[in-house]
Amino acid sequence: xxxxxxxxxxxxxxxxxxxxxxxxxxxxxxxxxxxxxxxxxxxxxxxxxxxxxxxxxxxxxxxxxxxxxxxxxxxxxxxxxxxxxxxxxxxxxxxxxxxxxxxxxxxxxxxxxxxxxxxxxxxxxxxxxxxxxxxxxxxxxxxxxxxxxxxxxxxxxxxxxxxxxxxxxxxxxxxxxxxxxxxxxxxxxxxxxxxxxxxxxxxxxxxxxxxxxxxxxxxxxxxxxxxxxxxxxxxxxxxxxxxxxxxxxxxxxxxxxxxxxxxxxxxxxxxxxxxxxxxxxxxxxxxxxxxxxxxxxxxxxxxxxxxxxxxxxxxxxxxxxxxxxxxxxxxxxxxxxxxxxxxxxxxxxxxxxxxxxxxxxxxxxxxxxxxxxxxxxxxxxxxxxxxxxxxxxxxxxxxxxxxxxxxxxxxxxxxxxxxxxxxxxxxxxxxxxxxxxxxxxxxxxxxxxxxxxxxxxxxxxxxxxxxxxxxxxxxxxxxxxxxxxxxxxxxxxxxxxxxxxxxxxxxxxxxxxxxxxxxxxxxxxxxxxxxxxxxxxxxxxxxxxxxxxxxxxxxxxxxxxxxxxxxxxxxxxxxxxxxxxxxxxxxxxxxxxxxxxxxxxxxxxxxxxxxxxxxxxxxxxxxxxxxxxxxxxxxxxxxxxxxxxxxxxxxxxxxxxxxxxxxxxxxxxxxxxxxxxxxxxxxxxxxxxxxxxxxxxxxxxxxxxxxxxxxxxxxxxxxxxxxxxxxxxxxxxxxxxxxxxxxxxxxxxxxxxxxxxxxxxxxxxxxxxxxxxxxxxxxxxxxxxxxxxxxxxxxxxxxxxxxxxxxxxxxxxxxxxxxxxxxxxxxxx
DNA sequence: GACCTGCTGCGGACTG
Numbered sequence: 001x002x003x004x005x006x007x008x009x010x011x012x013x014x015x016x017x018x019x020x021x022x023x024x025x026x027x028x029x030x031x032x033x034x035x036x037x038x039x040x041x042x043x044x045x046x047x048x049x050x051x052x053x054x055x056x057x058x059x060x061x062x063x064x065x066x067x068x069x070x071x072x073x074x075x076x077x078x079x080x081x082x083x084x085x086x087x088x089x090x091x092x093x094x095x096x097x098x099x100x101x102x103x104x105x106x107x108x109x110x111x112x113x114x115x116x117x118x119x120x121x122x123x124x125x126x127x128x129x130x131x132x133x134x135x136x137x138x139x140x141x142x143x144x145x146x147x148x149x150x151x152x153x154x155x156x157x158x159x160x161x162x163x164x165x166x167x168x169x170x171x172x173x174x175x176x177x178x179x180x181x182x183x184x185x186x187x188x189x190x191x192x193x194x195x196x197x198x199x200x201x202x203x204x205x206x207x208x209x210x211x212x213x214x215x216x217x218x219x220x221x222x223x224x225x226x227x228x229x230x231x232x233x234x235x236x237x238x239x240x241x242x243x244x245x246x247x248x249x250x251x252x253x254x255x256x257x258x259x260x261x262x263x264x265x266x267x268x269x270x271x272x273x274x275x276x277x278x279x280x281x282x283x284x285x286x287x288x289x290x291x292x293x294x295x296x297x298x299x300x301x302x303x304x305x306x307x308x309x310x311x312x313x314x315x316x317x318x319x320x321x322x323x324x325x326x327x328x329x330x331x332x333x334x335x336x337x338x339x340x341x342x343x344x345x346x347x348x349x350x351x352x353x354x355x356x357x358x359x360x361x362x363x364x365x366x367x368x369x370x371x372x373x374x375x376x377x378x379x380x381x382x383x384x385x386x387x388x389x390x391x392x393x394x395x396x397x398x399x400x401x402x403x404x405x406x407x408x409x410x411x412x413x414x415x416x417x418x419x420x421x422x423x424x425x426x427x428x429x430x431x432x433x434x435x436x437x438x439x440x441x442x443x444x445x446x447x448x449x450x451x452x453x454x455x456x457x458x459x460x461x462x463x464x465x466x467x468x469x470x471x472x473x474x475x476x477x478x479x480x481x482x483x484x485x486x487x488x489x490x491x492x493x494x495x496x497x498x499x500x501x502x503x504x505x506x507x508x509x510x511x512x513x514x515x516x517x518x519x520x521x522x523x524x525x526x527x528x529x530x531x532x533x534x535x536x537x538x539x540x541x542x543x544x545x546x547x548x549x550x551x552x553x554x555x556x557x558x559x560x561x562x563x564x565x566x567x568x569x570x571x572x573x574x575x576x577x578x579x580x581x582x583x584x585x586x587x588x589x590x591x592x593x594x595x596x597x598x599x600x601x602x603x604x605x606x607x608x609x610x611x612x613x614x615x616x617x618x619x620x621x622x623x624x625x626x627x628x629x630x631x632x633x634x635x636x637x638x639x640x641x642x643x644x645x646x647x648x649x650x651x652x653x654x655x656x657x658x659x660x661x662x663x664x665x666x667x668x669x670x671x672x673x674x675x676x677x678x679x680x681x682x683x684x685x686x687x688x689x690x691x692x693x694x695x696x697x698x699x700x701x702x703x704x705x706x707x708x709x710x711x712x713x714x715x716x717x718x719x720x721x722x723x724x725x726x727x728x729x730x731x732x733x734x735x736x737x738x739x740x741x742x743x744x745x746x747x748x749x750x751x752x753x754x755x756x757x758x759x760x761x762x763x764x765x766x767x768x769x770x771x772x773x774x775x776x777x778x779x780x781x782x783x784x785x786x787x788x789x790x791x792x793x794x795x796x797x798x799x800x801x802x803x804x805x806x807x808x809x810x811x812x813x814x815x816x817x818x819x820x821x822x823x824x825x826x827x828x829x
Numbered sequence: 830g831a832c833c834t835g836c837t838g839c840g841g842a843c844t845g
Contacts, residue, residue, distance in 0.1 A: 085837095085838065085839090086837095086838070086839095087838090087839075114839085114840090115839060115840050115841090119841080119842060119843095122841080122842080123842080136838090136839065136840085137839080138838095138839045138840055139839085139840080141840090142840070142841080166837090166838080167838095170838090172838075172839080246834060246835090247833075247834085269834095270834075270835070270836075271834045271835045271836075272834090272835085272836080273833075273834060273835080274833095274834065274835085277833070297836085297837095298836070298837060298838085323836055323837080324836040324837050324838095325836075325837065325838095327836085327837075328837085328838090342834095476843095480841065480842070480843075481841090483840080483841055483842085484840065484841055484842095485840075486839085486840060486841090487838095487839045487840050488838095488839080489837090489838050489839050489840085491837095491838090491839095523833095550832085550833075551832090551833055551834095553833090553834075553835085554834085554835070554836090556834090556835050556836055556837085557835070557836055557837080558834085558835050558836090559835080559836065629835095
């Protein structure tokens with residue numbers, strides 16, 4: 001963007017000035033951009049939503065600028081605050097904004113402030129902020145922790161939250177809500193705007209941003225996004241296409257052809273190890289591309305990642321293999337192809353990725369979806385249908401995250417301090433704490449001043465003091481330590497991976513390195529590396545001479561299939577059950593689906609499929625609620641526990657995104673429809689799930705994160721972090737102590753709640769059971785594993801030790817399945 | 830040669 005300056009500084013109509021400036025660039029404002037500018041100028045608040053690359057940024061930026069142009073000049077001080085969830089985005093955004101401001105003749109400094117900002121700039125900003133600041137939610141919180149915070153934000157006119165959808169559903173969003181409430185309480189006319197991608201709950205997204213009791217905001221839909229094409233890569237030979245698996249490497253040739261035709265591609269995988277393997281496979285197959293290939297994921301050294309991002313912008317790459325690490329970020333205009341390997345998992349997620357291509361004017365976006373097993377072809381058709389029907393996932397905002405609340409209260413106390421009555425009113429003006437009652441709030445006050453009944457003998461928990469009714473932090477050491485711990489992102493300590501000569505490659509789980517001995521070889525950062533030694537949380541490596549290697553395992557998050565996508569898959573199954581094949585991808589695996597129909601049945605939105613089968617291993621029960629793997633984990637445990645009440649047996653469990661398997665050596669009792677409904681009864685769900693699972697241990701682990709965010713444990717200085725084990729030990733000790741002497745501790749209750757809601761998706765599990773009450777149960781006795789059952793069987797085999805190789809076992813099963821494909825199914829009863 | 834699961838994101842300033 002080579003911005004040409006407009007005529008001169010003028011105190012006239014700011015809107016007209018912007019129109020002139022826009023025209024000088026040779027641009028015509030879109031109607032939604034004009035609408036946004038007018039809304040800004042009128043001092044309103046709201047949400048602008050659109051897909052990427054539609055000019056949201058200019059709409060949001062020029063609004064406050066136009067407003068500023070019309071107000072009498074004030075000397076200095078922060079006028080506009082721009083919040084971004086990604087510090088890599090900050091400098092780019094600031095650059096564009098500075099350019100626009102300069103050419104409009106406004107004498108403003110636009111600066112960034114993130115963790116990357118140097119100490120000297122931070123110190124200067126601490127004394128006085130620029131007119132416009134681009135920052136992260138965490139850095140904003142840090143700014144509130146300084147004594148002069150009220151002065152710093154005195155002249156603030158507008159806040160813009162970029163990528164609000166990324167923050168809405170997590171604790172970073174809660175933290176931002178709290179900061180915004182504080183700003184609003186001091187500047188009632190503050191105008192707050194969010195920018196968001198397409199989302200299933202846009203109205204809610206806006207009201208959460210604007211706060212409880214705010215005047216209704218203005219929702220502005222961005223320009224119609226360019227069409228996005230979703231294409232599935234259909235396997236050439238469906239007969240030999242795997243029924244299970246997740247790597248998708250059997251489709252390598254098709255992907256290579258696709259990459260060969262284009263200029264620059266992003267190839268998304270669902271996991272980091274999958275990215276490593278695909279990167280290796282592509283290089284092996286196309287040695288001539290070696291300089292044009294990149295690898296990018298969250299464990300790769302930050303500097304290396306920045307270099308790759310820069311190379312993408314320059315058009316240096318034919319293909320970069322990546323994970324969600326490139327879901328967001330600066331626009332990479334040269335990208336003309338996007339490939340998704342494996343399950344898309346959700347509609348919004350896939351569209352976000354598709355939107356990473358086609359930023360050139362007039363270019364459309366296309367995404368090639370590469371299935372890693374047969375049923376994923378249905379997912380591809382399903383995601384396209386859901387998108388076309390406008391069914392996109394919602395992101396649900398969190399409520400009453402007490403760990404974030406106590407952190408915020410200490411932040412305010414370290415900063416200007418707070419008075420309880422006023423603070424409570426402010427907190428209640430957020431969506432997250434609208435229901436905060438006085439008892440709970442008082443508990444928080446006791447917690448930050450005395451540490452509560454058990455911890456009050458330890459001075460490190462007495463962080464805040466009360467003077468004349470005002471809560472403040474007086475100890476500068478406590479304040480400093482608190483600033484270090486600001487933020488809600490928690491992650492395990494990782495082992496750094498470095499060459500003997502010093503170059504850093506990235507980081508890996510401690511548990512993976514612990515299993516290796518010197519001389520072992522593993523694949524990381526696209527290279528086969530030999531472990532030399534481990535010292536002080538650093539693994540020293542050298543390039544390996546051998547090609548044999550293992551691949552690191554990371555214990556990251558496990559994204560379940562979204563409800564929207566699962567529903568869409570079931571809708572397609574219903575059509576197939578009725579003999580209709582409307583999508584190319586679905587038609588491509590008709591033989592597999594027909595086999596499922598013939599041997600068993602296809603589940604539907606109102607048909608719950610339950611299969612039984614007896615094998616050498618024992619008696620199998622398969623159920624397919626299509627509720628995502630997290631809910632299935634809880635359901636499997638629940639069913640095993642309830643069955644255990646009526647039959648003496650132990651079960652092996654296996655789950656995936658489609659369903660679950662229970663295996664036992666005892667015959668399952670004959671069960672009527674009524675028996676099944678009793679087994680699936682939602683009543684006493686919570687009690688039974690807690691009885692079935694080792695919920696205490698799960699909560700104990702969850703508590704570690706809560707202890708960090710709430711300031712109960714100090715995780716050390718950045719870069720010199722306490723090791724994971726130390727942190728685990730101290731938070732574990734705290735957990736046990738509290739559990740014993742203060743079992744009503746509110747943070748313990750929160751740990752349990754988070755386990756149920758986030759790790760087991762208890763709401764989704766509940767709705768499976770409630771839905772089952774009205775569903776038709778389709779009970780089938782199988783002679784051989786059906787195509788739906790097979791992946792669950794494979795899943796369980798993974799951790800088995802056997803003299804027989806995994807591939808042989810799978811192949812043998814495939815062969816026997818094919819042999820029996822023509823057999824008649826047996827119905828039950 | 831086997832055989833390969835599990836995403837992303839942030840953060841400070843003292844002392845000499």
